[in-house]
Amino acid sequence: MTDALPYDTHRLCELAGEIIVNVRELSALGWTPATSSNFSRRLDDRHAAITVSGRDKGKLREADIMVVDFDGRAVGSDHRPSAETLLHTQLYRRFPGIGCVLHTHSQVQTVASRLYAGAGHVHLEGYELLKAFSGNTTHETELDLPVLPNTQDMPSLAAQVDALLDRGDMWGYLIDGHGLYAWGRDMADARRHLEAFEFLLGCELELRKLGCA
Amino acid sequence: MTDALPYDTHRLCELAGEIIVNVRELSALGWTPATSSNFSRRLDDRHAAITVSGRDKGKLREADIMVVDFDGRAVGSDHRPSAETLLHTQLYRRFPGIGCVLHTHSQVQTVASRLYAGAGHVHLEGYELLKAFSGNTTHETELDLPVLPNTQDMPSLAAQVDALLDRGDMWGYLIDGHGLYAWGRDMADARRHLEAFEFLLGCELELRKLGCA
């Protein structure tokens, strides 16, 4: 049949359900204000399932999940993909091991992005929770979370991310005034990274208010 | 029948249900302390449905919603409308496109109103979330959220709001020591504006505590 969709619809259905449940939990934490943020899962080696732009993330339904190819074009629907889709698909295209990308806008992430935009990164060191990042097995590890300048020019932003990825292992980055991207092997892995960044950024802001850091 | 109500009771019933569900969610966030705050929806081109003054916003029932005309007078009931009803109806009268007005008292809104009352506005710039305001399509937009002096003289307050509305597009304003008014085409639009203001004011306060802004 010529009209057959080029991806596994059963798998899409599973992933959509998983996205809905997890994004509702993130929304209840206040990390997706005012219909912001977007979330995706790798569907196969050419497609990803991603939230449709502008939907209330606390009330996602299956119709709010669309399929895109790795150039960020809608597949099997006429939904307009979010401008930021490219920041998701560049990760899926480059790393076959990445299965989930989460982009949130918590207040802590936004404030930290503004505060450290000048430095270009947030230096995280001395926290046991650094062990939460896949591959880190000791709390002695330190980590610089990059902060990129905000722009509506997605190909330019994606190129900057690619340059950072060339340098070595990364689990996420901030965009100035905008929020956080975090990713992982699957939803659980990506959420662990997301939660760890949120927690560590929150600690850094508090320590700074207290006159340390 | 001479006693027929001059509005569509079926539509009122729908809007009351929508107000109840949404206000309970806002109340659970702590934005309506001590029975404060009020909420309305346009019913038609002469009437609005609005919460009765002094009710616990976390436990609203249908009997806590009344109808007013655009002069702020009760229609079809003998409930006493809130003194602030006029601040809702002036928006419905002036802009046929406004369908929902939300007035909340979160701590962030109250603190920001006190802090920026002298300046007369809160300047918001450099946030991706500025795109949440209808008509804004780039994060480069900046926005001044007005802060009006508090008073119990509602006609005077309404006149100040009218003067601000003459100057151009507005999505909300603060009243000193009091809280925020935000509005939109419908409930979803107004809530997106309300959430965006709450988020951005929270970021501004945090940045100020951290020695920026």
Place this chain on the structure above:
Amino acid sequence: MTDALPYDTHRLCELAGEIIVNVRELSALGWTPATSSNFSRRLDDRHAAITVSGRDKGKLREADIMVVDFDGRAVGSDHRPSAETLLHTQLYRRFPGIGCVLHTHSQVQTVASRLYAGAGHVHLEGYELLKAFSGNTTHETELDLPVLPNTQDMPSLAAQVDALLDRGDMWGYLIDGHGLYAWGRDMADARRHLEAFEFLLGCELELRKLGCA
């Protein structure tokens, strides 16, 4: 029948249910940490229903509510009343119009009590929410919330409260390092006062962190 209890058991049952529902909500807000806090309702002109000391306020059951007379002695049970029972019953004895006393330990209340213990009061002014206090009808009212030194000597503390009550209308007081007492005509009235104090103290602390107040 000589063994008849000297109060209306049906009324006790109603009040116990009301206390349980309301205290669980306050506990969910984190205002009753580590089994602290206590809560009471007037039963009649000689008795009050009050929470038994040391129970987890998030998991109250009917067996966690006891009856005391206005000298703070257990009636109809051998539960040991909390040492602070006297601070509840002194209000019921003195003011027939008081029907509910709420004592909580939120972090904001505890921090404010430490911060303003030297001054002996927290001055609250310029907030619309001051209208939440029964009898206040304008936001122009100002209010001094007293802060008493902490002590385990309850008769001495009660005497200080009595001296304050002699001076005029009061809706609550703080005890240094300890928490807040608030009261009202009934549960709804007392909760409105409690929520208003919590909100206003929170605003004062935030404004102080921001360099104002």
Place this chain on the structure above:
Amino acid sequence: MTDALPYDTHRLCELAGEIIVNVRELSALGWTPATSSNFSRRLDDRHAAITVSGRDKGKLREADIMVVDFDGRAVGSDHRPSAETLLHTQLYRRFPGIGCVLHTHSQVQTVASRLYAGAGHVHLEGYELLKAFSGNTTHETELDLPVLPNTQDMPSLAAQVDALLDRGDMWGYLIDGHGLYAWGRDMADARRHLEAFEFLLGCELELRKLGCA
């Protein structure tokens, strides 16, 4: 029967249920970010039930609870016990009266541990809530909560804890950049201690931001 487990499986089942319910509540408070934290209950005089390392603490199931002996070795399963198991079992071995050990990673605990690591302890004084610690019956008591340097060398950490325990009564300790250990006779007792530490550390941090303490 040679294969019989050396502990009471019915008791294990009860304790596992209790751990699951309580840890989900702690997780909902945000005290177990990114699969961190671990929790245990004494099973008998040679065994403890403890959470398996790396599980999402907000979604614990019975399969996420394992049995260890007091040397921290798995019993009756091939789960790998957390490296920190030894910090639990050293308490059970030394004090027959300890029935529950809770280790959490709240932001307040982590920030306080960083802030007071240099001093080696957090001094807590002037709080009514100090009465929450078993054996304390007056708010006049003061308490120094130890802060230990973080390390992955558990026997060394355990030896430092033992040295502190030699000095007198203790209800918990912090590890720098890591979190809090608190314990008690049973789950309710340990949770009361945990909540009291969280509350008091939160007050200390707030007072410090406000220019006191």
